[in-house]
Amino acid sequence: MAYVVLVVLLLAVVFVVSTPLRRTAANPGPEPDETRSTARLDLEAARDAKYREIRDAELDHQTGKLSDADFAAVDAGLRTEAIEILRRLDHSE
């Protein structure tokens, strides 16, 4: 019984691990989602972080940690930075 279980596990492991290699052998060529480059993914992460920063500044303003004047300056700065990231994202397409 133990040997049967071991053989089953061995076959399952070989199947799971070798599937991508067999698939490539059958259909050579890049994967469809290969096109999204690391630089782009990094920019997307930076964009999301910037949106969060804008939201945090808004919350800081609402809870009195930023005065109206300070918030206007910080928010404008953040949005400029966000626009720069969006522009770089556009160029990376």
Place this chain on the structure above:
Amino acid sequence: MGQLGRAILLLGLCVAVYGIGASIYGARSGRRDWVVSGRRAMYSLSGLMIVAFVLLEIAFVRNNFAFKVVAQSSATTIPTFYKMAAPWSSQQGSLLLWVTLLSLWSSIVLYITRKRMREIAPWATATLLGFATFFLSLAAFAANPFDTFSAAQTPAQGNGLDPLLMHPSMIIHPPMLYTGYTLMAIPFSFALGALITGKLGSEWIRDTRRFALAAWLALGIGIILGARWSYTELGWGGYWGWDAVENAALMPWLMITAFIHSIQIQEKRGMLKVWNVSLVLLSGVLTVFGTFLVRSGFLDSIHAFGASTLGIPFLGLLALMLVGTVSLIIYRRESLRSDDQIDSLLSREAMFLFQNLVLVALVFVIFWITLFPKISQLISGTQISVGPPAFTPFVVPLALLLVLLTAIGPMISWRRATLANLRSNFVGPVSFGLIVLILVLILTDAGRKPLAVAMFVLGAFVIAGVVQELYRGTAARRAITKDAWPAALVALVRRNRRRYGGYLVHVGVAVLLIGIAASSSFQHSRNVWLRPGQSISLDGYIFHYVRPTETATSERISLGSIIDVTQNGRHVVTLNTYRSMYPSTNPSDGVIGRFFDSSNADSTIGLDAGPFQDIWSVVNSSNLTPVAKDITKGNALFAAEYNQILKKTAHDSNAAFNRVVAESHFYEYRDLAVNGIASKYVQHPWPVQFLFIVDPLVSWLWFGAIIMAFGGFVALWPMPFAARRRELALYRARVARDLA
């Protein structure tokens, strides 16, 4: 089953080594199929390890003493749920649990990131599989959980589990610590991948931040469960002894705390890249260092059950990790330059930075004092032992500074704060802190402990600050949505889980530290010998030893006491405390003596826990001198009787049957004798030693920990995908308008 287990470990080892090779080859050649194959090796490894762990659990539950580890750490008399927890009381089972959890968490993170971090992920996979290979090699070749006895050598009964480990906390405490340690390997591996590939942007932080937080939460829960175990099981009345193994879990926890704060600065401002990478890598090194301390027996510790000779391989791994990470940081120092600078010292990022420095200083102090006995031995040849007093002068001021920064951080804005904003944000919380100071000084005599009072005031400052934040945030939300207060509060927290989850953690930290300050500064304790009928007074309470108690079963003999506690003639509580002795398996203890093995014992405390103070008691009834003669006499008598049985039945035609009958009578009389000796504790009671403690605000510690865990879950729980998209769309639209 043993053979199958051993074969699975070897198969797992082969899969891990293959996965490392496939991932590195895939990363270097750009072949995605090999990268995916390497990732799938991790999935396969986690499947194999789960099967192996289930096999081990089955062996424990079925009392399969052919397994050496089951015979060493279990017995038929142990309740099933403790049998299921017994694997991680052993070296072998712990190593298997480590690999199982590591492969499981790694599989989850590799699955989540399968379409992201294309360049970093293969190196992270190889690193994670490298850890798995190390621990699997130890499990397969140095401490194999599937080693078995031959049929002839298989014992009929196991040695049993250490009585101290038969505690509900011990079912969860070690797996939680291992979960924390293994989860920490994930950000470590991705940071290493980012350093190797030079992709040091925000992406690796975004995708692994949650795992660092999960590691922080699991490690924190594990630490607090260990403290609870110490308080209720070890019989010394404390919850933290600055033991080497306790510190080994605390240091990475503090380091991760620093990391999950400072990565926010990198995410928002692109700053502190070297610092963040160093923190996460050090956290990883410290988790392996923690495992090394637990598993190696390198330092003296109450966790002696974990001692072994695995120190050298662990030291090798630690050296490799340190040299590798430091070299990579130096190699990538140009890419790790900050994109920005701190605008003002009056900003949240500056507070985070100060807080980080304090946390790292705490880790350094704890590390240095923990290792001081070994360092002193290396320098002078004499091992100088250190205890809690060595830590206090350094840890207390740093903890106070930390709480101060915890209070200030949430009330100050990112980038810069003006004095007018500071005034409007600080007036309320500072006033509340001052009110607490005045009340404490007027209503109590706490003024004699200024550091404790400082902690109360700073704790109140933290709590008031968070309450103010919640109030203002909820009010701002209500102004927009017109929701009712509770609905607006819930919506506020749900939309900003990370921020408000963190604030809740701050409240938990404040409550916990207030509890620690009060209970360690204003504790009253007495260690006394009492006879039934005698009393002592302590902090206004009278502790009266009413009567002794005795329970004898085949599993244990418990000798205890009923204590009546009164205050000003008014009954407060009745406490029941006892010490249980478990039968030893050492034949030299004698037929009767093995039931009175005071070294194989645990204490059950008598505890009255309340919101303002705990009344704690323990009896040490293991002084068996008054019945020592009876035990010796019983040993001799029963040994002689057993020899007679062997002689009489040796030449019988029906030897086996007669011996079973004679032995059953023998064991019946033995049990009567054991009960008779044990009952003398009640019939002719002798003085026993008690430790009584009246300790204020201990419950605040546990309550604070619960708040921290809740806050951690709130911060960790992901915002629903649809809500996240709505949230991002809102700001996207706003920025898009500017762009247009």
